[in-house]
Amino acid sequence: MVKSVMNPRVFWGASLIVGLLLAVAVAAPGASDRVFQAAQGWVIGAFGWFYVAAVAGFLFVVLGLAFSSTGRLKLGPDDSEPDFPYASWLAMLFAAGMGIGLMYFAVAEPVQHYAAPPEAAPGTFAAAREAMVITFVHWGVHAWAVYAVVGLSLAFFAHRKGLPLTLRSGLYPLLGRRIHGPIGDAVDIFAIWGTLFGIATSLGLGVAQINSGLAYLVGLPSNPAVQVGLIVVVMGAAMVSVLTGLDRGVRRLSELNLALAVCLMAFVLAVGPTGFLLKALVQNFGLYLDHFFVRTFNLYAYEPRGWMANWTLFYWAWWIAWSPFVGMFIARISRGRTVREFVVGVLLVPTGFTFLWMTVFGNTAISLDMGGAAGAISQAVTSDLSTALFRFFEFLPGAAITSTLAVLLVAVFFVTSADSGSLVIDTIASGGAEETPRWQRVYWCSLEGGAAALLLLAGGLGALQAATLVAALPFALIMIVLCVGLVRQMNADVKGVAVGREAPALRVRLAQILSPPRKAEIERQIAEEGAPALRDVGAALEAEGLPGLHVAFAEDEARLDVGPTGGEAAGRFVYRLTPEARPLPAYSHLEAPDGRRTREWRLIARVEPRGLRRDVTGLSRRQLVNDVLEQLADWRGAGPGPR
Structure with missing residues (x-):
């Protein structure tokens, strides 16, 4: 008899919804793409103000919790210790949060903003400065604040209050025992299919970049059939990792990821315009701080432009859609940390590394495009985003070596996203159980890979990405409820502690x-x-x-x-x-x-x-x-x- 540890309503309900959405996307990719793209345009156009206000609110809430009296509360019993060393913890949350995206957009996004900025004249020094500020805003603390809200809520209620490690637990202060009924099931199902499709679309981007790299290195054809084959190979590695568990597979791969990323970044920093990059990093950070509040609340209300919907609002919706996955994962690995340590670690450390990464790759690419490349990198970004990174390496020494390392890095990011995503989904579907049968983890890992492969063959990645972003709207409302419950419960805990053992x-x-x-x-x-x-x-x-x-x-x-x-x-x-x-x-x-x-x-x-x-x-x-x-x-x- 096959052993299972699951919440059947959530496990099979989520599986059914995933299957139906895949069937629609595969059977009618053109029609589904048009419907979801239209829905995405309407949501962003009508509720763009809400996304901007919500993300700003999430940032201020987590900062307030970290630097007030609630910051000393532990995510677990008062005498608990962290499950993972600090370096391993940071490596895991970084790899799960933005790995493939950083590889895909490190060159592409700054160059795109440089070539078509919202305000400055294209291709100028002013455009270059504006491009880096915009990139910092999109990949900075705002994104990680969204992740931190979900992660902090789940970690607090699961590790400190003993509730299941599922999304529904964050609603307990407001719903009470009703979280164990249909409302809680619906929230968990919503989190599973949003997480699975978000991972599937990112895997589609990652495998396209791997294919482009192999085409550049060994002449491998670049087409959907080859990409499906690559998905099978990389997902096989992901299954091995997910079967070894969180402490060995995911942790070791995340540490390898970080080491490879540092090596690649150090090489570009050394052979690129090093002095310029160091000065640019300081100036980029200063400009980011200078523009922080303006960019946080800017909607171009007085001078509407499509750029806002295509970029900032798109990113805010994307981070919200991804937050069940990343938030659940960082909650699972954060037992024993204090609230202050959690928020500072989640907000500042990955953001600092991201700023350095984007400066090294983005400013180097812009510098080359303005000089020896003579616009070739901009043309590559315009024609095919997946080739931008490898076209960029052509203008640096050792292009074959760096391209090989980049392909390996994308592949490892691919694996860590797949295996951490499978562990997260399995935890939600099993009612918060951290030890589940292997077949369940393999099931979700296979479903992720199968979804990515089917959508690549059907050309439906765009439709699914649009659907995921539309789903971000109701989940933003759920996140607001999580914030209310978290603030209420943490303040109650602080009052109990302050009057009790710590300060009689x-x-x-x-x-x-x-x-x-x-x-x-x-x-x-x-x-x-x-x-x-x-x-x-x-x-x-x-x-x-x-x-x-x-x-x-x-x-x-x-x-x-x-x-x-x-x-x-x-x-x-x-x-x-x-x-x-x-x-x-x-x-x-x-x-x-x-x-x-x-x-x-x-x-x-x-x-x-x-x-x-x-x-x-x-x-x-x-x-x-x-x-x-x-x-x-x-x-x-x-x-x-x-x-």
């Missing part, structure tokens, strides 16, 4: 030191704070109606008992509150006159099966609820509890 009120602490609690006071705390807190958690668990979960609350001894129905007692989660006496230190000023030592009483929380013993004297009902939830999350993640 001075008066309460002094009272505990100078006047140790008596047994009656501890019993009163159990009755008024402890038992109601455990009852609240138990009632919430029962209300969720999680299958196979048994919850028992014993008020006479303030004990919460949680575990799989029929499970062994040794593996169950037990949180018990008990009073415990201990003698005061010798020679205490509270010692009785006759020499008898007085005793103080403490409220002790005993947590099984970890054997943890915690002093929770003085904590309020709300603080005790938070403590129980943290211990429950640890048990669920590490123990034999429900999966």
Whole structure:
């Protein structure tokens, strides 16, 4: 019997929708292309203002969460440590986020803006400056802020609150247990097909560039049949990677990716106009900061032009459409990081590398096009974007070596996008499970490759890309809801922590030191704070109606008992509150006159099966609820509890 770990409604529902959309795109590529392109034009024209406002809002929300009191919250229990070293973490989120796009557009986009800028005269120094500012805006912190919203929401609710690692979990503060019903299923299905088709279109771009590189190097024909063959070969490598798991396959390939990218960039920097590039990097960054707010909110409302819809609005919609994939992936690899560390890492580190990358390739290409190339690179970009990078290498030493390295880099980016995408989709389809049968990962990986191949043969990549961008509109609304829930829940956590263990009120602490609690006071705390807190958690668990979960609350001894129905007692989660006496230190000023030592009483929380013993004297009902939830999350993640 084939073993499966899935949410059947999401798994098969998403598969059905993917199949139907593929059938339409393959059966009638021309008609579907016209319909989706028209829909895309209408959405961007009518809601372009909304995309601009939403992306700006996402950026300010994540910055606010990072640099306010919520920034110290951990994406996991307070004592958790990051799952991956910092360098590996950065390599993985960079490779998943923009790998193929950086290779495809590193030369093409700056040269396109230089040849046809929105404001400056084409082909001038002013056009070159404007081209780099626009490129920085499109590939800078705005894009990563979109990813950060989804990633931060999922990481917070999954790793810290113990909810499934699926998109629906971010809606929990607003929808409660309804996320486990049809609404949650619809959100997860939407995320799966958007992710799968977004990856398929990017794979189509990547394989076209690989084909162009091989045509340049060995004369391989450039046509859809060859590209389908390349998809089969590269997806075979992706399946091997996805079967080895996140820690080995995806991590190692991401690190290889970053190393190859640095080598290629260092070579272009060394043989190109090095001094000019270093000066250009500083000036580009200064111009980016100078134009930051203008470009963030610019819509050319007073002087409408089609450039805005074709570029900035297109990019904003594209990043939103990609955010379930990249956000889910960076959430999965970010357990143990603080909110501040997450936001700073996600926003600034990949953006800094991207700025350096775009300057090295973009400014070198513009410099060559204005000089020795005499417009040849601009012509290559205009005729076929996939050949632009290799035409660019012809004007530098060692063109064969750099072109070979570029093909290898695109191929590895291809593999990392496919395998990380498969892991993400499988996680969503399985209800947040991180360990699933191999056939499920292979299934999604095969579906990605099959979708890319079918669309290449049918010529339907453009239609699917347009459909993905149209889908970005409703998902932008979902992201706004994620922001509201995230801000609300994080602020609640901060208040609970600030009043509780990290910063107790001075008066309460002094009272505990100078006047140790008596047994009656501890019993009163159990009755008024402890038992109601455990009852609240138990009632919430029962209300969720999680299958196979048994919850028992014993008020006479303030004990919460949680575990799989029929499970062994040794593996169950037990949180018990008990009073415990201990003698005061010798020679205490509270010692009785006759020499008898007085005793103080403490409220002790005993947590099984970890054997943890915690002093929770003085904590309020709300603080005790938070403590129980943290211990429950640890048990669920590490123990034999429900999966």
